[in-house]
Amino acid sequence: MFEGLSDRLERSFKVLKGQGRITEINIAESIKEIRKALIEADVSYKIAKQFTNDVKEKALGANVLTAIKPGELMIKIVHDELVKLMGGEQMDINIKGSPAIILIAGLQGSGKTTFSAKLANFLKNKKGRQVLLVAGDVYRPAAIDQLKILGEQVGVEVYTEEDNKNPVEIARHALDYAKNNGKNIMIVDTAGRLAIDKVMMDEISSVKTTLKPQETLFIVDSMTGQDAVNTAKTFNDRLDFDGVVLTKLDGDTRGGAALTIKSVVNKPIKFVGIGEKMDALELFHPTRMADRILGMGDIVTLVEKAQEQFDEDEARRLQKKIAKNQFNFNDFLKQIQQIKKMGNVKDLMAMVPGMGKAIKNLDIDDNAFKGIEAMIHSMTPHERENPKIINGSRRKRIATGSGTSIQEVNRLIKQFGETSKMMKMMTIGRGKNMMRQMKGERH
DSSP states (O other): OOHHHHHHHHHHHHTTTTOSSOOHHHHHHHHHHHHHHHHHTTOOHHHHHHHHHHHHHHHHHSOOOTTSOHHHHHHHHHHHHHHHHTTSSOOOOOOOSTTEEEEEEEOTTSSHHHHHHHHHHHHHHHSOOOEEEEEEOOSSHHHHHHHHHHHHHHTOEEEOOTTOOOHHHHHHHHHHHHHHTTOSEEEEEEOOOSSOOHHHHHHHHHHHHHHOOSEEEEEEEGGGTHHHHHHHHHHHHHHOOSEEEEEOTTSSOOSHHHHHHHHHHOOOEEEEEOSSSTTOEEEOOHHHHHHHHTTOOOHHHHHHHHHHTOOHHHHHHHHHHHHTTOOOHHHHHHHHHHHHHTOOHHHHHHTSTTHHHHHTTOOOOTTTTHHHHHHHHTSOHHHHHOGGGOOHHHHHHHHHHHTOOHHHHHHHHHHHHHHHHHHHHHHHHHHHHHHHHHHHHHO
16 A cells, blocks of 8 residues: 555655755755655646645744654654645544435446445444445446345345336335335445446436435545546536545555545545455545555554454453463464454554565465464364474374475464463563552552
């Protein structure tokens, strides 16, 4: 995500390395590099120029404290300006209504149908809502089937009228169905076109007038760059949508759409799609996105993802086992499975501050744990429960059964031992802190 832009911005800050203070002379080269980085990321020249003028003005007007180096100050200023450019603060989706209606719009191929299912999954699992998906794309033959398949995947009902070619009628009938069947959110997937035309705009405008949705979301394929921004403006002039969704942000995107769409259409980015899986959807946080772009990681999102997979009862059970030296390979396997549920391993590691650059050229994919899982599954139930009994002959059998080498099995058992020790130390340390706090309260 934004790797090219991140690298170029990093180079622009290096220009100020070794400088004692910021001056108009030594900042000129850095500003020029920042502007070039933005333009290469498909930001329009006009916006890139305005952005760098704002950065320059703030940099020259800032008092550089002796504890802060000019390069660090420049990163802070660029960070703040990026946050402002992307909207300033995170904007929630409006789901007030009975039912709340969300209308999905965009060009063909932008990812509308997939996003509709992802949003249904998000609102069902994270907001506890009863969701109805509506197949309103009457032109693309596979659209209805695709939505039905995705709806089944996420456990959400899909309303269809396969013989009806009137999207306004379908929308009206779907609304009646939602009201009569206890659905408190209705998401309407609409038809896209290969290009903007009057027929398409008239049709979706009619659907909007009929439904009066709480939210109209415009779906943008991030990989189309500045073209996406121009399309969004045309749509907004006619449709006056409420927010933008950037799909395929995990692809080979230069980032121009994410950076500039807010300033062009004056509508917030509400969600970003970051993968193919149905849970690969994130709320858009301008501050966190600026952190990622500047290589600062995104520890808040990482913690949130961890909390989603966190089970308090399971954590207490695990803590007791660790304290008694009973942590075993079954527990180890459960921890791996929880990490996998959080998302792509490389993306998760990049959220740790300072890790993004270190892992940039490493090939880490979703199969990173496959070998470890194969080795654990090749152990007998008794071996998984009692890791200490795994001797040389057992290791050889595990290696053969999992298609790995004895060296890999040895490495796994060593890593398991180190992990167990570390977790035991953390558990003991946490217990001592609690005892100290309790003693402090008594005094």
